[in-house]
Amino acid sequence: MSEQLSIVVTGGAGYLGSILVPALLARGHKVTVVETFMFREAGLFDVCAEPNFNVIRGDARDEALMTRITAGADLVIPLAALVGAPLCDRDRIGAVTTNRDAVLMLTRILSPEQRMIIPNTNSGYGIGKPGIACTEDTPLNPISLYGRAKVEAELAVLERKNSISLRLATVFGMAPRMRVDLLVNDFVHRAVTDRAVVLFEADFMRNYIHIRDVTRAFLHAVDNFNTMRGSPYNVGLSDANLSKRQLCALIQKQVPGFVYLEAPVGEDPDKRDYIVSNARIEATGFKPVHSLESGITELVKGYTILRNSRYANV
Known part of the structure; x- marks a missing residue:
């Protein structure tokens, strides 16, 4: 095992944190989570018995709180964010103050020796060129407020050198704090519960990555920090640069009654249409192990257990 680190994770009870935090603890690290629990997340119940786990109910934007909590940390992983363009458009002030300003604050209060690993979004690439994969050197062109705030945070973090940014593809998979609204998760949920989905912008391409492979990428960055620091890394499945239509065809193979129809209505607020190269992180020895299929x-299986029927009579 690598050296034991003192790690602060903001937003550690969320979709990614509910898997990453237990994984960090399993490696023997000391982990302090700062979380508002605004969605009443319960995904960290299982680690409360861990002596190396500490949790603080607080806001990642609180400078006095974060200065105190990060004072002895070796590594800070700021996961706290309003994730996705629709949520950011609903709370534009919260999006800027959480997704950008809270991260900029960390670049001010952390010492140069303290490490940072941040998640960014592939939606920062905006609209790609047909047939040309976006690399980490491709100019960023975020369309939405969500994309812009995340890109501005990444630029500031990478300027401090002792940091790594992981540009995540569209994430999928089950987690203790579930997100049903992410594209793959949403389409499979509709396939299982409604047996149908209406597609808009069906030819738009995206890259995808499993939530547990995202956790593995963070652990890989922790273990290989000295050789990876100072750079951004795309994190996705290199064999899963697919259009929405191709994704639905894969789902249909496993849910035979699933029907998908195309309609010239609706649009993605991020206008995400690109293919991505993950060669840089693969060159460091990282390879995903969870396929889209x-x-x-x-x-x-998860949606056989989970039914979103809290307010329904049947």
Whole structure:
């Protein structure tokens, strides 16, 4: 095992944190989570018995709180964010203050020796060129407020050198704090519960990555920090640069009654249409282990358990 680190994770009870935090603890690290629990997340119940786990109910934008909590940290992982363009458009002030300003604050209060690993979004690439994969050197062109805030935060973090940014593809898979609204998760949920989905912008391309492979990428960055620091890394499945239509075809193979129809209505607020190269992180020795097909299988099982019927009579 690598050296034991003192790690602060903001937003550690969320979709990614609910898997990453237990994984960090399993490696023997000391982990302090700062979380508002605004969605009443309960995904960290299982680690409360861990002596190396500490949790603080607080806001990642609180400078006095974060200065105190990060004072002895070796590594800070700021996961706290309003994730996705629709949520950011609903709370534009919260999006800027959480997704950008809270991260900029960390670049001010952390010492140069303290490490940072941040998640960014592939939606920062905006609209790509047909047939040309976006690399980490491709100019960023975020369309939405969500994309812009995340890109501005990444630029500031990478300027401090002792940091790594992981530009995540569209994430999928089951987690203790579930997100049903992410594209793959949403389409499989509709396939299992409604047996149908209406597609808009069906030819728009995206890259995808399993939530557990995202956790593995963070652990890989922790273990290889000295050789990876100072750079951004795309994190996705290199064999899963697919259009929405191709994704639906994969789902249909596992949910035979699933029907997908195309309609000239609706649009993605991020205008995400690109293919991505993950060669840089693969060159460091990282390879995903969860395929898109296995993730669909997992989600079908998960939605057999989960029914979004809290306010329905049947």
